[in-house]
Structures are given as C-alpha cells and as structure tokens.
Amino acid sequence: xxxxxxxxxxxxxxxxxxxxxAALMGFQVEEIGYGNARMRLPVDEQHLRPGGTVAGPALMGxxxxxxxxxxxxxxxxxxxxxxxxxxxNFLRRPSMVDIxxxxxxxxxxxxxxxGEVSLFSDGDPEPVAHVTATYSIPPKAVD
Numbered sequence: 001x002x003x004x005x006x007x008x009x010x011x012x013x014x015x016x017x018x019x020x021x022a023a024l025m026g027f028q029v030e031e032i033g034y035g036n037a038r039m040r041l042p043v044d045e046q047h048l049r050p051g052g053t054v055a056g057p058a059l060m061g062x063x064x065x066x067x068x069x070x071x072x073x074x075x076x077x078x079x080x081x082x083x084x085x086x087x088x089n090f091l092r093r094p095s096m097v098d099i100x101x102x103x104x105x106x107x108x109x110x111x112x113x114x115g116e117v118s119l120f121s122d123g124d125p126e127p128v129a130h131v132t133a134t135y136s137i138p139p140k141a142v143d
Contacts, residue, residue, distance in 0.1 A: 005076035035105040037069035063131035066103040095121035
C-alpha cells in the first residue's frame, strides 16, 4: 500500500491558509491515508437547524472536506483540486454527538477523482448520510 502524499499537519496548514471555512466549521482531521481519510465535526449549537438536528450544509461541508483530504492523500498538496459534483443522500437524523466522516477513493484518473464519504453519529454503526463526490484535478504546471 502506498504512503499518503500529504500529512495531516500539511493538510491542516493548507486548510488554515487557503480554506478558512473549514476552520470556521471546526472540522478535525483524524486520518489521511493513500485513498482514504477520516474527519470529525464536533457538533455544537452553530451546526444546528430548526428542529434541533445537525444542518445539512454542515454535513455536506464535512463530507466535501473529507473528500478533499482523500484526493490530496493521493496527489499531494494541489490547492486547485476542486469539487465538480457532490451528491448527498440524508439517510436518518443524526444524534447530537460528533459526526464522523469516512471517505475513500473509488477511481483516480489524470483529471478526475471519484469517491464516497459515509457520515456517522459517533459510536453508531449506521450511517446518517452518504455522499458521492467528483473532484477535478488541474493539469500539472509546465516547467
């Protein structure tokens, strides 16, 4: 198995510098592998919607950030790898605990990466949402 091409520390530094929204949301990277990643959203009042549940945009944001970590784990710190498609299926109401996202690559090509992210209420094996996402990978810079 290949080693990841970005460390958690490098990913966090890139996110802090270029993606301040991720820090604002409070996402925490737990693992980045070659083709997989795990992130956490410590749920608090700012993540709620009417009805007292975690807001869909918070779940989708966590899934998108997790997919970004999956992709960068395979291609390295390429800032301009961007989401081109994200589809979220909300499966059931999350509990009021941390949300854990587990992402994995399905296919990595030269220009596109396709993956999936499953989101869970911490400690519950049943997913609360499932996301598929496609990332566009920019062409390599010419020397």
